Amino acid sequence: MPSLDETKEMPSSAQLPPEIILLVCQELAADRALGTLYHLALTASTVAPIALEQLYSLYDISPAILGTYGKRAWGTRWRSILMSTKGRTAYPYAAYLRTLSLGGNLDDVLSEMLGDKTVRQAFFAPPLEGLLCLWNDATRAQRHTRAYGLPRIDHAVTVSRCGEAIIEYIEKLARESDVKVALAHLETNSVPSGVLSAWCRRLGPGLISLRLRDGAILNKDIGVSLASECPNFNDLTLFYCLTQSAEDNSPQDNLPAFLNELQPNTLRNFEIMSKSSIGQKSLAALSRQSKSLRSLKFSGLSLDALRALDRLTECTELECFGLENDHFDRTDLVAQGLELVSKLSAWIGRCSSLRDFRIVHGHDALHLVRDLLCTSNAPLESLTLRHFSLMPTGQNRSIFEALARHKETLRELTIGHFWDPQDSVEKAPVSFLHPETTVILDSICELKQLKVLNLQGAWVDSLDFARIVEHLPQLEELQIMSYETLEDHDLLAFHAFPNLRSLMIVTPTTFSHEALVSFVKGLDPIRQNGIQIDIMAQDRENAPWQDVDLNEHIAAVNGSITLGYARNIDGDDDDSSSDSD
Template sequence: MSGTQASTVVALPQEIWWLVSQEFTSRRDFLSLFNLARVNRSMAKLALPLLYSIHELSPASTGDTAIVDTKKWAVLWRSILASSLGGAMYSYCLWIKSLSLGNLHSLLEDLARDQYKDIRTWFFGAPLERFHILQSRASNVATRRNRALMDIESIIFEVANQITDFIKTSATEHDKTVGLTSLEGYHLPTARLPRWVSRLSLLTSLAVRDGSVLNSTIAEAIRENCPHFRELVCHYCVGPDVDDDLAGFLSSLSPNTLQSFTIMSANRVGAITHAALGRHSSSLSQLSLYVEDSAVAGLPFLSDCTNLVDLTLDVCGTVPPLWEQTHKEEVRQIASWLQQCTSLKKLSVINLPSTLSILAEVLKVPGIRLTDLEITMQTIQEDTSAFSSAMATQSDLKTFIFRSRDGWFGGSEFIHAICQCTKLRKLDIVTQMLKIGDFYKVTDTMKDVEEFAFDIDSDEPIGDECVYALGTMHQLKTLTINATTAFTYQGLLALFENLGSDPLGSHQGLSIHIMRQVGTQKFSQAQVKKLNAALSKQLGGKMEITYDADPDELNESDFSD
């Protein structure tokens, strides 16, 4: 920052910069807060607490493993740890809102490598020597340099214990509330979790790698010490007793306090956990479940959870064919449950048996007005007309994503239903083979779509005539074309010029992905460069293009043969 800029900063009232800092924080803008903190000591005192409150968004934490990023990442964590020992200028660890132990775990994995040995030595220098815990001789695996390996899990446990204890002690001494609201980690042990959460009175969110570590004892610690707890995320839940243990956790929380529950992948959760979620039926508004094939029949046990606003049912792709034929009652009960969810706004169903027949019943309920609908199916073996008719009533939809392997669905009835949803801003039907007439109907009707992904069923590659149709979409910002195309250089330039002439700038930042341009219509490198330059100049956008039967690649394969 120049001297003139710094003077301007000083000249403005502190209250203004406080509001600016708050805005940067609400936007999760780590870099702007970082730059503000570097201006002077006064600005540092203003910006640093807010910066550390979103420390997990640091580019060093979210970037790749380049050494420069790892060093910045290490600086961030070292400052947090040193402050918990009283060895830093500021009490950084009192400012963090999220204790992301999984983030620290990734850093330690980097530091364990020989290429980062200098950073490792610096990181564990005074006053952090106590955290440099090595594996015991019995468990240690010898390295080529006979160097003892770091015991990452023990380091994580020591860090979590130190930080949570320091935060709790500081809050008690100064008669303040604990600021940390979120705890996340790869390996949060059952034996230690009750002590850690009991120190975090404002804990609202817990994210664990393996949900099998959760049980009623941990929930009781949360119930007694964390009155604001409302969100649980499990990456997976494995183990023979996980359904009982997780149900025990949910049942031991204060009733109707959990608002958000997520299981991302493989699990052994079923009807017992589904039924236990009913204890939070009044509060639960967000539910995202990866459902194993053995647990699909247990979905009706969720029937008490009817206040959902955001629901994802991601069913394992190994459900037996014709499952719905032998489970007709369960299909009926799932449909009946979803029909009662009249607060639902966002719905995502992936590989759910009888998806179309269930949604045909759900979408026609007058009280259900979705804003987001995502459907993924392996194959389509059902009548599509009832679904299309029901979907046509969902005129509040802003996002619609439809994926299936069949490549063609519903014909003109389906397109007619889409065109009734005039509030759509994102339309992704990239796996569907539209008839050319249906494509023109969509572009002519859906003028306000901002993100559009499509395919076209045509004997011949589509050309510049489709470019002109796309140019009439007034709000277009992201375009993905999976159809076989034969666009010309001049045609694309005309599209950019047309969109760039919009006086409202509605297409600023336009991103174009042309996925199957015919190899015989391949642009030269100079043309691609000029196209991107024109797109960048006029709209601040970019274009990516790949080719079917790329002649250059075919020639390379000829040489390799």
């Protein structure tokens, strides 16, 4: 270490070259060290703009913007961004943004915060009064809250005005100072198609991704704007795409028209997170991106769309594929013909770079994953199979055994909640003790590199847990949803996982207070620092009401423990959980 005299000669942050300060700030941003960046910005006027640029580039994940510090801090951060577009702040905060979250973030501000008259007036005080738009009618808030009697805010128009102010400002700044636009990711709920098309044109080459609530607003004009002005655009996420315009309206105003206008083989990521009404036309248009697509995720596809998935069989460069159906949807692709299922399975098996494969509520999951597990050499790192049906007798074992083929690469596994094909939907899932599924545990125990294991809806007893503990020493996250009661010796056995950082037990437990304290005391303060423990169905008769020791020891590793208690058969409605931080 330097002596006191030596430290006097060391330069302060203000004396360091700007290039060094920038490198430091970029590293802090990469580590999400928002607090450190904030305090660094306070050290000197020469450091502030460099640190603030990195800080505001991460504004969408900051505690202030996420509401962690309360709604006033949340609103203050947004007001500072909007004020900068008027030239009323010391630094151009809006120009630092890499992500503009107008939907899930700014819209939430209006919903959750601006019903408070005082905060609303402060937020839209001059010079921002022109951004506020009220409904034309005279209807006022009726609930007896601080918003009682206030005119209702027109969210869509207000959000559009705020977005326009920010985009106009950064466009002007880039034009006048020849500075590259930083904004790369745009997320919004409900702006008109024409507005979105204009924004895309003006953001230009910097725009990389769009995240929209309703994909039905996409049309040919937006596709043209992206194709002509945004050569780096490669990522599209839709929360849902439900209205008829997704497929059936004017050919100028639907999702296929949008996709057909994009430059071929430029889109890398495409995701629909919830329900959708897309069909053959959209999937055919999406196939134009077959050589560039790396991630493809669908939720809530209709039977017609599932039948048309073979339109995508040329997309063999995929690294991530996800398919999630509605919880109550038991669509059977096999009933549509084995030829279709075999074609889809062969397609997935040809994706030689596939790292992440996920099917949830997919009746035919084992049929679709067969080639991937049994014949492919894809570097599979994450596999999720939930709520699926077993294949006819004799065909399941080979697929479950094939899990072990991926023991060198597989790091995350979620499996469970499967049904015998002879069972009705209402019956309970088949257990891991089913004659054809016991091989699952044998294969799991060979996955020595596994770091995340999620067993759901399984009849797994203490002996099975002992095998898992013995064979999977690298586990960092473990979630168990079983029907067998776990006791003290089962909890203490988890000490064999020296790297465990997250433990969730959604199964009946009868852990004693002494066992819980012993388990927490045995945690490694370095390797298990920050561990999260959730025990969700603890027997009330074993409820550890004396939490002092538990709190003290979990705090020693900066961890948290949540205890949820099983329903009291006497109908006691006391608190069902307690938290220790």
